[in-house]
Structure formats: structure tokens, C-alpha cells
Amino acid sequence: MNARDPRPSFGGREFGEGGDVSKRILKLVRSDDLRRSKSDRLIAHYIERNIAELPFETARSIAQRLQVSPMTIGRYLRRMGFDGLDELKSELRRGGSNPAWEVKGPVASLEQDRKEGKLLAGLIQQQIDNLGQIYxxxxxxxxxxxxxxxxxxxxxxxxxxxxxxxxxxxxxxxxxxxxxxxxxxxxxxxxxxxxxxxxxxxxxxxxxxxxxxxxxxxxxxxxxxxxxxxxxxxxxxxxxxxxxxxxxxxxxxxxxxxxxxxxxxxxxxxxxxxxxxxxxxxxxxxxxxxxxxxxxxxxxxxxx
Amino acid sequence: MNARDPRPSFGGREFGEGGDVSKRILKLVRSDDLRRSKSDRLIAHYIERNIAELPFETARSIAQRLQVSPMTIGRYLRRMGFDGLDELKSELRRGGSNPAWEVKGPVASLEQDRKEGKLLAGLIQQQIDNLGQIYxxxxxxxxxxxxxxxxxxxxxxxxxxxxxxxxxxxxxxxxxxxxxxxxxxxxxxxxxxxxxxxxxxxxxxxxxxxxxxxxxxxxxxxxxxxxxxxxxxxxxxxxxxxxxxxxxxxxxxxxxxxxxxxxxxxxxxxxxxxxxxxxxxxxxxxxxxxxxxxxxxxxxxxxx
DNA sequence: CCCAAAATGTTATTAAAATAACGCTTGTGC
DNA sequence: GCACAAGCGTTATTTTAATAACATTTTGGG
CATH class of the missing domain: 3.40.50.10490 (Glucose-6-phosphate isomerase like protein; domain 1)
Structure with missing residues (x-):
């Protein structure tokens, strides 16, 4: 382990609250201790808003999205108490049961709402159709x-x-x-x-x-x-x-x-x-x- | 490409049946062509029952679970029409959009077409995904x-x-x-x-x-x-x-x-x-x- | 039972991600 | 301002996954 990048003994899996895992992660990410620097907030914010996408991401891909270095992501995860993104993923996996990515995507619910006659959903659908055409x-x-x-x-x-x-x-x-x-x-x-x-x-x-x-x-x-x-x-x-x-x-x-x-x-x-x-x-x-x-x-x- | 393990020209993304991606994958996996040998059925069955877990898996981890070699998984995915598990994952991630036009194949234009055609299609797809999200x-x-x-x-x-x-x-x-x-x-x-x-x-x-x-x-x-x-x-x-x-x-x-x-x-x-x-x-x-x-x-x- | 063809496993190579060590930058206290 | 500490990026290394090439096993027909 790197002496400069220590993994703290608190936080992370040491908590055993047994509740919903993604809730725990969100709570972690929202704690002041993990929103100190600018990139901290960037990453925290990203995780908060895209927790359902995490299983598909790598530390690298997130880094690229946020325009920071992969190392920064790694360090952040370690501060969260996870030894790399894989550990966070397996935690998410165990927590399961919340997965927006499962079978229904956001688009699926969009489709549903559109059928129910919701106006905005219809307009978005139309935009999507338009985009399909520009190909x-x-x-x-x-x-x-x-x-x-x-x-x-x-x-x-x-x-x-x-x-x-x-x-x-x-x-x-x-x-x-x-x-x-x-x-x-x-x-x-x-x-x-x-x-x-x-x-x-x-x-x-x-x-x-x-x-x-x-x-x-x-x-x-x-x-x-x-x-x-x-x-x-x-x-x-x-x-x-x-x-x-x-x-x-x-x-x-x-x-x-x-x-x-x-x-x-x-x-x-x-x-x-x-x-x-x-x-x-x-x-x-x-x-x-x-x-x-x-x-x-x-x-x-x-x-x- | 390995002559022994050819990627067929049919299957995978070439289908434009529309509708939900995971449905498409399930349909693929259930087709007779992909349930011929013993491990075929093993893998097909696994995907069918655990499609929601796939984002967390690697070809290796699936192989271990099913007591087959990672190669077998790789070959199977290729027969499905995906160039590796990552490609399947990104398809799953996209969730529900209709790949009909994504398929229209390479644009008939200049030299780098294939690459570019794919690129532009990918970018449009991304736009569409974004629009789905704004709902x-x-x-x-x-x-x-x-x-x-x-x-x-x-x-x-x-x-x-x-x-x-x-x-x-x-x-x-x-x-x-x-x-x-x-x-x-x-x-x-x-x-x-x-x-x-x-x-x-x-x-x-x-x-x-x-x-x-x-x-x-x-x-x-x-x-x-x-x-x-x-x-x-x-x-x-x-x-x-x-x-x-x-x-x-x-x-x-x-x-x-x-x-x-x-x-x-x-x-x-x-x-x-x-x-x-x-x-x-x-x-x-x-x-x-x-x-x-x-x-x-x-x-x-x-x-x- | 044998043999060819298909399917699978093994090994070595390639590709890619994570990270340790180092150095630069930024912010913060006095 | 200045100096020190914290944060971050970069490079090189380690680790891991994916896969091509080859070896072995299995399957099905005679």
C-alpha cells in the first residue's frame, strides 16, 4: 500500500448497517469528508447522479468523462473505503434490487409515458425520431x-x-x-x-x-x-x-x-x-x- | 481474426428487430443456433437467468462460474455477434433504443468510411441516449x-x-x-x-x-x-x-x-x-x- | 471401434486497467 | 508573500482480462 495514499480504517465496508447498499454509497458520497476538494465534488456529484451507470464504467472511463486523471478516481474510491472500483461494483451488486439498468431503461419508461399521452415524453420521442433520421x-x-x-x-x-x-x-x-x-x-x-x-x-x-x-x-x-x-x-x-x-x-x-x-x-x-x-x-x-x-x-x- | 473462430456475418447487431435490447439478447440466446452444444446451453441458460448481473461480470468470471474456459465464453459471444463482453455490455447499457439505423452498415463514401460511418452512428446514438435521459x-x-x-x-x-x-x-x-x-x-x-x-x-x-x-x-x-x-x-x-x-x-x-x-x-x-x-x-x-x-x-x- | 469434424481446454501473447512513486500545482496558514 | 501541506497529474510498473494459436477431448456416423 502506498504511504501517500492510505486507505483509512473507517468508512467503506466497515459499516454494517445492512440497509440498501446504494443508499449507503450515496450517503458516503454526500458526506463532507468526501466533498472537500474540487475534484472530490466532481466525482461525488457524478456518482450521485450516475450510480446506475457505475457497473458499466471503469475508473478510467469515469476519469475521462470528468476530465481528471484515473489516479484521482482511484484515490477517491480508496478514501471511500473501497479498494478500487471493482470492490464498489461488487458491493453494488450485492445491494442489487434497485437497478435502473436492469431490463427497463429510462427510455423504456419514456416509451410507457408516451403511450399514456404525456406531452413532454411525446416531444422527446419526436426529437429522438428526428435524430434517427439525420443519420x-x-x-x-x-x-x-x-x-x-x-x-x-x-x-x-x-x-x-x-x-x-x-x-x-x-x-x-x-x-x-x-x-x-x-x-x-x-x-x-x-x-x-x-x-x-x-x-x-x-x-x-x-x-x-x-x-x-x-x-x-x-x-x-x-x-x-x-x-x-x-x-x-x-x-x-x-x-x-x-x-x-x-x-x-x-x-x-x-x-x-x-x-x-x-x-x-x-x-x-x-x-x-x-x-x-x-x-x-x-x-x-x-x-x-x-x-x-x-x-x-x-x-x-x-x-x- | 482467427480462421477457426469466425465471426459470422449474421446475428448480433445486424438484426434490426427493434425494441428492447435485453429482449433482443434474450431472443438471440434462445435461438437454436446458439444452443447447440452442451456449453452453449450452459451459457445461454446462464445469460437468460442472469442478464441483470452481466454488467458486473467478466468473461472470466462467467467461465469460472460455469466451469468452462474463458475462451468458450469469448467464442460464444462472438457467435452472438458481439466482439467481446464489453460490446454486449455497452449494448445493455444503451438499454432500449432501436438499433435499426445503426445497422444500415457502413456509409458508402470515402476511404475511412467504415470507421467514420460507425463513428457518426455512434455519436447519433449517444445523442439519442442523452435525449432519453433528459426525460x-x-x-x-x-x-x-x-x-x-x-x-x-x-x-x-x-x-x-x-x-x-x-x-x-x-x-x-x-x-x-x-x-x-x-x-x-x-x-x-x-x-x-x-x-x-x-x-x-x-x-x-x-x-x-x-x-x-x-x-x-x-x-x-x-x-x-x-x-x-x-x-x-x-x-x-x-x-x-x-x-x-x-x-x-x-x-x-x-x-x-x-x-x-x-x-x-x-x-x-x-x-x-x-x-x-x-x-x-x-x-x-x-x-x-x-x-x-x-x-x-x-x-x-x-x-x- | 475407428475416424473425421466439431467443441473445448491450454498456453502464450496482446490489450487494457489500476496504481505506486515521483514531481508539479494549488491553496492556506502564519 | 512565503513556506508548508494537500491535491493532482504523469510516467512506469503491476495486475488482470481477452484472445489467437495450438493441443486435446468429445461427438456422431459408419
């Missing part, structure tokens, strides 16, 4: 073209209006982690000169618009193409002029609900694009992320 | 409190920073369709005076922040509460100071991927909130939407 998009040739375009362009300009403007800004923000020269444009100066002045070859306009289309969108796309800018359009199935004004037109189906159109599916599509880019660019992205993380620490107003 | 949030008391607060407040201020800023702006934009006096605040004037000056009772701060937390977020929440503003915090499971600084703390689990943290789940949560509000406010919202639609037509730069 089809990733197999379309336009998908690969879009990825290639986003990677290959010298400069990327992202544009969107009205209510989905924020979503596109998010995309631009995330995209800039994977490559340089990404900019959100709003044309508030009235000209879009930065995009349309033709001073750089290989520019790309990533235009996002959905129903109740913005008046500016179509002319911008047309003008961009005239200026030699490649245009990617991400839109929904209601766009009447999609393919005409764009080089690559990605149509996301089903991104509209009974009450109104949600942006969740679009966000998922964007996240998928980013993931795909990361996979393709690999280490190149890691380096850039490191650089940006450093810059964040210097200028970024991030915590800690 | 749990909607049943939490905090959910209803949040909805009530969003409806009941005299003024709503939405705040977020860095990369999720756009997402929150989207939320603010959408929320303003359901009720008046919604504003996104960024504190760029350095004071947040509009929010903190105490000139109006019943104000609400809707603060959204996720990992790599903004340095501004925590102080803003604290200051807001001091100024008598109710604080709703929408965050992920990594927030160490969530409940301390907020009146209502909504924690969205699983909004993080292997590559990075996506915003799709958060967007879905927001859309759900909006839907919930619409349902509760009913006609009141319709009227407001009509009004806003009219205003859009006059000022809004919308098409047609």
Missing part, C-alpha cells in the same frame, strides 16, 4: 462535400438570421476550434464587404436558415456565388430556393414540431459535422485546441 | 419550478458566455415569442445594471453555462440573488457550484461526447421548456405570436 443525411454525398468544404476552405463565413442566429454563432464558435479563419457575419454594416470583396480565393459561406426565411438570406447566397464564394446551405425542407442558390444544399428533415420548430436537430447536425471534422483532421485539431485553450487562459475569462 | 429532468421538481418561474417572472434576463452564448441567445429569442420582457444580457457595459439595479420586483435570471465555466457566471449569479433576482441555472454535471448560487438548478446529464461537449442536448432541453410554456399559456401565446408575426412583416426582414 440518412450523413450518408448523402452532400455531407461529405460539406465536410470537405469546411476543411478545405481558406476562410469560412457563417451567417444566419433572426432566431437561429444564435445557433449559427455557436457553430462558428465551435468550428473555430477546429480551424482558423472562421467568422460569423451579420452584414450589419450593410455590405458584407469582408465576405464579398473577392480579395481571397477559396472562401466559403456557410448559410443557415429555416422556415420563416430571412429576406437577406437568398440575395446573400446569390451575391456570394457571383463573388466566387462557395455556398453551403443548411436548411429545412421548406426552403423553396435551396439548391438554386447554393453549391451544396443540406436539407435536414423533421426539424419542426407540432408547436413550433425546434433547433435541437440542427444543433445535433452541427455537432456531428464538427465531430466529423475533428476525426478527419485529428492531431491537427488537438494542437489548435491546445493553442486556443492557452489563449483562453490568458484572455478568455474562464474560471479556475 | 428524467422533466419529471424533477426543478423542472416545474423553472417553467413556473419563466412564466411568472416580471422580467426574464438570459445570460451565457463563450461558446454556448449563441445557444442562450436562441433561447432568449424563442422565449420572447411566448412572453414579453425577455432580454439577453452580456454585461459588456461592465455592470449588468439593467438586471441588478433592483428597480423591478420579480425579476428572473436564466443563466446557462457548461464546462469550462465562465469566470463571470458565478459572481453574476451571486450578485443577482443579492439584488433580489431569482436565479435559474441550466448547466451540466461538471458544475461544482451549481446549487449554491442558484434558486433552481437544472443539471443536464450526458451532454458531453467523446470528442467534445455538444450543445444539442441543451438545445433540446430549451425547446422542451418552450413547448411546455406554450402548452401552459395556450392561447395567450398564440395571440402574442400573431402580434409578433405582424411586427415581423413590418420590420423583420422576413421573406415573402
Amino acid at each position: 440518412a443525411i450523413t450518408s448523402a454525398p452532400e455531407w461529405q462535400q460539406t465536410i470537405d468544404a469546411l476543411i478545405g476552405a481558406t476562410e469560412v463565413y457563417v451567417a444566419a438570421y433572426q432566431n437561429v442566429r444564435g445557433i449559427a454563432q455557436y457553430f462558428a464558435s465551435q468550428l473555430s476550434y477546429t480551424r482558423p479563419r472562421v467568422q460569423f457575419v451579420d452584414g450589419l454594416n450593410g455590405t458584407y464587404a469582408e465576405l464579398l470583396d473577392g480579395s481571397v480565393e477559396g472562401r466559403l459561406l456557410f448559410l443557415h436558415d429555416v422556415r420563416r426565411f430571412a429576406a437577406k438570406a437568398r440575395p446573400l447566397a446569390l451575391e456570394a456565388r457571383r463573388a466566387g464564394v462557395k455556398v453551403v446551405l443548411l436548411t429545412d425542407e421548406f426552403c423553396p430556393w435551396g439548391p438554386e442558390v447554393s453549391d451544396i444544399c443540406l436539407i435536414v428533415p423533421g426539424s419542426h414540431g407540432p408547436l413550433w420548430d425546434g433547433a435541437a436537430t440542427m444543433t445535433a447536425v452541427m455537432d456531428l459535422m464538427l465531430s466529423n471534422i475533428i476525426v478527419l483532421k485529428g492531431d491537427e485539431v488537438s494542437e489548435r485546441v491546445d493553442t486556443l485553450t492557452h489563449l483562453q487562459d490568458v484572455f478568455g475569462d474562464f474560471e479556475s | 428524467a429532468i422533466t419529471s424533477a421538481p426543478e423542472w416545474q419550478q423553472t417553467i413556473d418561474a419563466l412564466i411568472g417572472a416580471t422580467e426574464v434576463y438570459v445570460a451565457a458566455y463563450q461558446n454556448v452564448r449563441g445557444i442562450a441567445q436562441y433561447f432568449a429569442s424563442q422565449l420572447s415569442y411566448t412572453r414579453p420582457r425577455v432580454q439577453f444580457v452580456d454585461g459588456l457595459n461592465g455592470t449588468y445594471a439593467e438586471l441588478l439595479d433592483g428597480s423591478v420586483e420579480g425579476r428572473l435570471l436564466f443563466l446557462h453555462d457548461v464546462r469550462r465555466f465562465a469566470a463571470k457566471a458565478r459572481p453574476l449569479a451571486l450578485e443577482a440573488r443579492r439584488a433580489g433576482v431569482k436565479v435559474v441555472l441550466l448547466t451540466d454535471e461538471f458544475c461544482p457550484w451549481g446549487p449554491e448560487v442558484s434558486d433552481i438548478c437544472l443539471i443536464v446529464p450526458g451532454s458531453h461526447g467523446p470528442l467534445w461537449d455538444g450543445a444539442a442536448t441543451m438545445t433540446a432541453v430549451m425547446d422542451l421548456m418552450l413547448s411546455n410554456i406554450i402548452v401552459l399559456k395556450g392561447d395567450e401565446v398564440s395571440e402574442r405570436v400573431d402580434t409578433l408575426t405582424h411586427l415581423q412583416d413590418v420590420f423583420g426582414d422576413f421573406e415573402s
Whole structure:
């Protein structure tokens, strides 16, 4: 045993209260003694909320999720009184009888509630169905073209209006982690000169618009193409002029609900694009992320 | 791959019969093809009776229990169509989602397709799992409190920073369709005076922040509460100071991927909130939407 | 009873997780 | 601020599980 990481003689299995095991673990995890440092709280919190998932986890996987080192998890478990995650697991196993993971998952109860006509369950179900559909998009040739375009362009300009403007800004923000020269444009100066002045070859306009289309969108796309800018359009199935004004037109189906159109599916599509880019660019992205993380620490107003 | 122990092209995930995963596994295990030899039946029987225990087992431990060699277990799992027990476990973990589309095989595109196809499908699956989980949030008391607060407040201020800023702006934009006096605040004037000056009772701060937390977020929440503003915090499971600084703390689990943290789940949560509000406010919202639609037509730069 | 084919066990190798030892960072008391 | 202690990450090592390749046993037909 490591002298630096002693296993205390109290706590853990020494308790013999005989009650429900997961309750005991939760109680342990909630005790002040195990929430002292920041990562303590992180881990405690994670266990508290994901106790049903623990059987599937390893110390390593938890560590990765929480962005700490596996050692920290190991030390924490030892402070809890368990000699490694396996010991905690077998304790959980004995305690049994509470298992959310058994046959019914959370999704199963979701299904149940949906049948009972609960509104939110139905909406979630619809979101899920939508997500199932977007897999089809990733197999379309336009998908690969879009990825290639986003990677290959010298400069990327992202544009969107009205209510989905924020979503596109998010995309631009995330995209800039994977490559340089990404900019959100709003044309508030009235000209879009930065995009349309033709001073750089290989520019790309990533235009996002959905129903109740913005008046500016179509002319911008047309003008961009005239200026030699490649245009990617991400839109929904209601766009009447999609393919005409764009080089690559990605149509996301089903991104509209009974009450109104949600942006969740679009966000998922964007996240998928980013993931795909990361996979393709690999280490190149890691380096850039490191650089940006450093810059964040210097200028970024991030915590800690 | 071992020529003696081929993994057949049928079986396992190739089936897309839909429905609950454990059902699928049980069905597999009961098929004649997987009960041919003596140990086949032994293993099949064991899985059938102890499927809930599987997450705690290893191939080795099962083997020991059944007095066969670990190899036999491994081979059996492979015949089932799983590449090792871990793959079966992760299937079980997913619980209940329909793998129909996961199966559609490799996407027909460029070289790395198989890998990437799998990857994207996996990411979508993860999104779906996340969505399944958010149902749990909607049943939490905090959910209803949040909805009530969003409806009941005299003024709503939405705040977020860095990369999720756009997402929150989207939320603010959408929320303003359901009720008046919604504003996104960024504190760029350095004071947040509009929010903190105490000139109006019943104000609400809707603060959204996720990992790599903004340095501004925590102080803003604290200051807001001091100024008598109710604080709703929408965050992920990594927030160490969530409940301390907020009146209502909504924690969205699983909004993080292997590559990075996506915003799709958060967007879905927001859309759900909006839907919930619409349902509760009913006609009141319709009227407001009509009004806003009219205003859009006059000022809004919308098409047609 | 024998023989071929299938099934299983054994052994050696590979892959992966846990952790001890060390060093850096962070926070905290004076 | 400064110094000491606690917390954490990193690397190298140990331990454990999974599996390919080979050896042995079992099964079923003649």
C-alpha cells in the first residue's frame, strides 16, 4: 500500500448497517469528508447522479468523462473505503434490487409515458425520431462535400438570421476550434464587404436558415456565388430556393414540431459535422485546441 | 481474426428487430443456433437467468462460474455477434433504443468510411441516449419550478458566455415569442445594471453555462440573488457550484461526447421548456405570436 | 471401434486497467 | 508573500482480462 495514499480504517465496508447498499454509497458520497476538494465534488456529484451507470464504467472511463486523471478516481474510491472500483461494483451488486439498468431503461419508461399521452415524453420521442433520421443525411454525398468544404476552405463565413442566429454563432464558435479563419457575419454594416470583396480565393459561406426565411438570406447566397464564394446551405425542407442558390444544399428533415420548430436537430447536425471534422483532421485539431485553450487562459475569462 | 473462430456475418447487431435490447439478447440466446452444444446451453441458460448481473461480470468470471474456459465464453459471444463482453455490455447499457439505423452498415463514401460511418452512428446514438435521459429532468421538481418561474417572472434576463452564448441567445429569442420582457444580457457595459439595479420586483435570471465555466457566471449569479433576482441555472454535471448560487438548478446529464461537449442536448432541453410554456399559456401565446408575426412583416426582414 | 469434424481446454501473447512513486500545482496558514 | 501541506497529474510498473494459436477431448456416423 502506498504511504501517500492510505486507505483509512473507517468508512467503506466497515459499516454494517445492512440497509440498501446504494443508499449507503450515496450517503458516503454526500458526506463532507468526501466533498472537500474540487475534484472530490466532481466525482461525488457524478456518482450521485450516475450510480446506475457505475457497473458499466471503469475508473478510467469515469476519469475521462470528468476530465481528471484515473489516479484521482482511484484515490477517491480508496478514501471511500473501497479498494478500487471493482470492490464498489461488487458491493453494488450485492445491494442489487434497485437497478435502473436492469431490463427497463429510462427510455423504456419514456416509451410507457408516451403511450399514456404525456406531452413532454411525446416531444422527446419526436426529437429522438428526428435524430434517427439525420443519420440518412450523413450518408448523402452532400455531407461529405460539406465536410470537405469546411476543411478545405481558406476562410469560412457563417451567417444566419433572426432566431437561429444564435445557433449559427455557436457553430462558428465551435468550428473555430477546429480551424482558423472562421467568422460569423451579420452584414450589419450593410455590405458584407469582408465576405464579398473577392480579395481571397477559396472562401466559403456557410448559410443557415429555416422556415420563416430571412429576406437577406437568398440575395446573400446569390451575391456570394457571383463573388466566387462557395455556398453551403443548411436548411429545412421548406426552403423553396435551396439548391438554386447554393453549391451544396443540406436539407435536414423533421426539424419542426407540432408547436413550433425546434433547433435541437440542427444543433445535433452541427455537432456531428464538427465531430466529423475533428476525426478527419485529428492531431491537427488537438494542437489548435491546445493553442486556443492557452489563449483562453490568458484572455478568455474562464474560471479556475 | 482467427480462421477457426469466425465471426459470422449474421446475428448480433445486424438484426434490426427493434425494441428492447435485453429482449433482443434474450431472443438471440434462445435461438437454436446458439444452443447447440452442451456449453452453449450452459451459457445461454446462464445469460437468460442472469442478464441483470452481466454488467458486473467478466468473461472470466462467467467461465469460472460455469466451469468452462474463458475462451468458450469469448467464442460464444462472438457467435452472438458481439466482439467481446464489453460490446454486449455497452449494448445493455444503451438499454432500449432501436438499433435499426445503426445497422444500415457502413456509409458508402470515402476511404475511412467504415470507421467514420460507425463513428457518426455512434455519436447519433449517444445523442439519442442523452435525449432519453433528459426525460428524467422533466419529471424533477426543478423542472416545474423553472417553467413556473419563466412564466411568472416580471422580467426574464438570459445570460451565457463563450461558446454556448449563441445557444442562450436562441433561447432568449424563442422565449420572447411566448412572453414579453425577455432580454439577453452580456454585461459588456461592465455592470449588468439593467438586471441588478433592483428597480423591478420579480425579476428572473436564466443563466446557462457548461464546462469550462465562465469566470463571470458565478459572481453574476451571486450578485443577482443579492439584488433580489431569482436565479435559474441550466448547466451540466461538471458544475461544482451549481446549487449554491442558484434558486433552481437544472443539471443536464450526458451532454458531453467523446470528442467534445455538444450543445444539442441543451438545445433540446430549451425547446422542451418552450413547448411546455406554450402548452401552459395556450392561447395567450398564440395571440402574442400573431402580434409578433405582424411586427415581423413590418420590420423583420422576413421573406415573402 | 475407428475416424473425421466439431467443441473445448491450454498456453502464450496482446490489450487494457489500476496504481505506486515521483514531481508539479494549488491553496492556506502564519 | 512565503513556506508548508494537500491535491493532482504523469510516467512506469503491476495486475488482470481477452484472445489467437495450438493441443486435446468429445461427438456422431459408419
